[in-house]
Structures are given as C-alpha cells and as structure tokens.
Amino acid sequence: MKKENIISVLEGVTDPEIPVLSIADLGILRDVEISGNEIIVTITPTYSGCPAMDAIQQDIRKALSINGYEKVKINQVLSPPWTSDWLSAAGKEKLEAFGIAAPSTSHSCAAGGTGSDSPDHCPHCHSKNIEMISRFGSTSCKALYRCLECREPFDYFKCH
Amino acid sequence: MSPFSTYIIHLADNALILGHRNSEWTGHGPILEQDIALSNIALDLIGQSRNLYQLAAERLNSLSPERKSITEDDLAYLRDSTEYKNFVLLEQDNGDWAKTILREFYFSHFQLLQYHGLLNRKDPGLAAISEKSIKEIRYHVKWSSEWVCRLGDGTLESHARMLNALDALNPWIPELFIAADYEKEAAESGLALDPSALYEDWLSMVNTVLANATLPLYPPEKKDAFSLSGKNGFHSEHLGYILAEMQFLQRAYPGCSW
Numbered sequence: 001m002k003k004e005n006i007i008s009v010l011e012g013v014t015d016p017e018i019p020v021l022s023i024a025d026l027g028i029l030r031d032v033e034i035s036g037n038e039i040i041v042t043i044t045p046t047y048s049g050c051p052a053m054d055a056i057q058q059d060i061r062k063a064l065s066i067n068g069y070e071k072v073k074i075n076q077v078l079s080p081p082w083t084s085d086w087l088s089a090a091g092k093e094k095l096e097a098f099g100i101a102a103p104s105t106s107h108s109c110a111a112g113g114t115g116s117d118s119p120d121h122c123p124h125c126h127s128k129n130i131e132m133i134s135r136f137g138s139t140s141c142k143a144l145y146r147c148l149e150c151r152e153p154f155d156y157f158k159c160h
Numbered sequence: 161m162s163p164f165s166t167y168i169i170h171l172a173d174n175a176l177i178l179g180h181r182n183s184e185w186t187g188h189g190p191i192l193e194q195d196i197a198l199s200n201i202a203l204d205l206i207g208q209s210r211n212l213y214q215l216a217a218e219r220l221n222s223l224s225p226e227r228k229s230i231t232e233d234d235l236a237y238l239r240d241s242t243e244y245k246n247f248v249l250l251e252q253d254n255g256d257w258a259k260t261i262l263r264e265f266y267f268s269h270f271q272l273l274q275y276h277g278l279l280n281r282k283d284p285g286l287a288a289i290s291e292k293s294i295k296e297i298r299y300h301v302k303w304s305s306e307w308v309c310r311l312g313d314g315t316l317e318s319h320a321r322m323l324n325a326l327d328a329l330n331p332w333i334p335e336l337f338i339a340a341d342y343e344k345e346a347a348e349s350g351l352a353l354d355p356s357a358l359y360e361d362w363l364s365m366v367n368t369v370l371a372n373a374t375l376p377l378y379p380p381e382k383k384d385a386f387s388l389s390g391k392n393g394f395h396s397e398h399l400g401y402i403l404a405e406m407q408f409l410q411r412a413y414p415g416c417s418w
C-alpha cells in the first residue's frame with residue numbers, strides 16, 4: 001500500500017453539496033495513515049451540523065473499497081477547527097467556475113471570520129458592485145449575494 | 161453520574177432544545193432567506209449537541225465499562241423531561257418572530273461567553289467543541305443582533321412585539337447565571353465554568369444592542385423571575401410536548417437508525 005495512491009483515490013471523493021470540490025480541495029481530509037494493513041483516514045467537518053459528513057464517510061469507504069482497500073478506519077476530529085483558509089487554490093478556482101464566489105484570499109479567515117467580510121467580486125461577470133442578501137445561504141458554509149451589475153444572485157463561500 | 165458528565169449533558173440539552181425550537185420555523189419563516197437563516201442556526205445547534213452527547217457518552221462509557229455502552233442517541237431520545245437539563249428559556253414556545261429572535265439573541269450571547277470560558281478549562285474534548293462552536297455562534301450573535309435592532313427600532317408594530325417578547329422572556333433569564341450544584345462542583349475541579357462569572361459581560365453586550373434598538377435594558381425594573389430550574393430538571397409543560405415529538409420514532413421503533 002502506498003499513501004500517495006490512497007490519497008489519489010480520496011481526491012476523487014467529492015462534497016455531495018458542492019460536487020465540484022473534492023474533500024481534499026475543501027480541507028475536510030486532514031490525514032491518511034497506514035497502520036499494518038489498515039488505512040486510517042482523518043476528516044473534520046466544516047460546520048458542526050454539516051449534514052454531508054455521514055455521506056462523505058460512506059463515499060470514502062466506497063471509493064477505497066472499489067480500489068481494493070477494505071480495511072478502513074475513519075476518524076473524525078474537531079480540533080483544530082476547520083477554516084475556509086484550508087480551501088485549496090485549485091478549489092477556489094473550481095468554485096468560481098461553478099458560480100460560487102470563493103472566500104477572499106487577502107486575509108486569513110481562521111482568526112475571526114465573523115461574516116463581516118464579503119466576496120471580492122461576482123463570480124459571473126467579475127463586477128465588484130455587489131450586495132449581501134443574507135448571511136445564510138443554501139448550506140451552512142455559504143451566504144447569499146446579488147450582483148448589481150449583471151443582476152444575478154450568487155452564493156458566497158463564507159470566510160470562516 | 162459525575163458532576164462533569166451532567167454538565168456536558170446540560171450543555172448538549174441546551175443546544176438540542178433550542179435547535180429543535182428553531183427548526184420548527186423551517187418552512188414557516190417570514191421570508192425565504194430568513195427561514196433558511198434560522199434553519200442553518202438550528203443545524204449548527206443540533207450539530208453542536210451531537211458533538212456534546214458523543215463526548216458525554218464516551219465519558220460515561222469509559223467511567224463504567226461494565227455497563228452496556230450508550231450512544232448519543234440514547235442520551236437524546238431515551239431520557240425523560242426530568243432528566244433533561246436545558247434552560248427553561250429554551251423550551252418556551254416560539255411565539256412570534258420577535259420572541260424567537262430575542263431568545264436567539266439572549267442565548268447566543270450567553271453561549272459565546274460560555275464557550276470562550278471553556279476554551280482553557282481542563283478537558284481537551286470540551287475545549288475542541290467550544291473552539292469549533294464559537295466560530296458558528298459568532299454568526300448567530302451577529303444575525304440576531306441585527307434583527308433586534310431592526311425590530312426594536314422599526315415600526316410601531318415591531319417595537320410593540322419586541323416589548324411583548326421582553327416581557328415574556330426576561331423572567332427566564334436569571335436561571336442562566338445561577339450555578340447548579342453539579343456546575344459548581346465541576347467548575348471547582350477546573351472542568352466547567354461558574355456561569356455567574358459571565359453575567360457582567362453578557363449584560364454589557366446585550367444592553368449595547370438593546371439601547372441601539374431603542375428597547376428597555378436588562379434587567380427590567382419589575383423583577384418577577386420564575387423559579388423553575390431547567391438545569392436541575394424542573395421544567396415547564398412545554399418540554400414534554402417537545403420530547404413527545406422528538407422522541408416518537410425512537411420510542412415507537414426502539415433502536416432504529418438511518
């Protein structure tokens with residue numbers, strides 16, 4: 001068993017609610033260890049109540065099992081708490097292409113993202129002329145915005 | 161049960177019962193965006209309660225390895241109202257939007273201070289849950305504070321409704337800051353927090369917002385506090401109805417799981 005092979009399998013596991021992002025892009029996948037013939041995968045939830053975590057665990061088992069890895073243990077950790085800073089650069093690009101504004105790269109969110117931050121621009125037309133509709137969007141990790149230029153509403157992946 | 165285990169369950173019950181109450185708004189919010197906001201807050205709270213119940217279950221199982229091991233579901237679904245340790249404030253009926261907002265406002269400020277205090281207590285499991293929860297509660301504080309201003313400093317109607325909400329909820333506030341025996345004991349051993357120490361900070365935070373909202377400050381001049389103590393298992397009639405609904409499936413089909 002090689003760790004990089006296992007990681008590349010896990011990079012194919014996506015978030016059920018934002019299917020363009022893999023669990024590695026999202027920073028949910030924290031660690032992979034090989035202990036004897038067992039694989040230990042460590043993951044962390046984005047938000048405490050993230051309803052996708054059970055589905056993600058099942059998807060991890062399924063993906064590994066299809067690739068012949070049967071003995072798998074999944075650890076869920078809470079500390080250090082997930083932050084949107086862990087979103088990969090590739091993940092941010094995929095989000096924008098999917099129509100979701102990514103958290104700003106200009107500052108760290110881990111220290112105190114309180115929702116006072118806002119996206120840099122509209123993911124559709126890149127205008128900076130935008131306004132918040134609601135601090136809470138279709139899932140815990142997103143807020144709802146509107147572009148005042150192209151008039152399209154869009155989701156913003158919150159700085160958290 | 162050890163004082164600290166009871167304390168963790170108290171924290172979990174608070175989060176679960178308010179999460180349940182807030183979730184009753186799902187599909188009934190005044191506008192779609194706010195319906196979603198409150199549903200998201202409910203989800204955060206129920207997620208926090210799951211983490212806390214898991215922590216309590218782990219602790220209880222390791223303290224009595226000879227007993228059949230219990231799970232988060234046993235704690236949430238198989239305890240009766242006298243075993244529940246949530247604040248009476250949190251089980252009150254939702255009333256109108258103003259009452260629901262005011263309760264979220266009062267409690268999220270309290271929870272924020274409480275979890276901050278728990279960051280440097282002795283239990284690493286509780287510290288990890290606190291650290292994670294704080295990030296979520298900051299949103300709840302911000303959102304509910306904006307609404308308190310909007311309603312208090314809004315129309316005659318919204319202001320009047322906030323006054324009614326203050327009358328309805330203020331009598332339940334003193335309980336938050338009176339330590340239960342298990343809380344005191346766990347605080348003395350460095351694991352929990354004595355909530356009376358949070359009162360001054362809480363007061364200054366909520367009163368800043370209430371003043372902005374042109375609403376009367378806490379505490380009210382007429383101090384008629386109710387004497388029930390939910391954290392000691394003495395509840396209003398509301399809790400029984402909540403549990404009847406929440407626990408129905410698990411009572412009717414014991415052991416069922418998703």
Ligand SMILES: [Zn+2]
Binds near residue numbers: 149
């Ligand atoms: Zn646009």
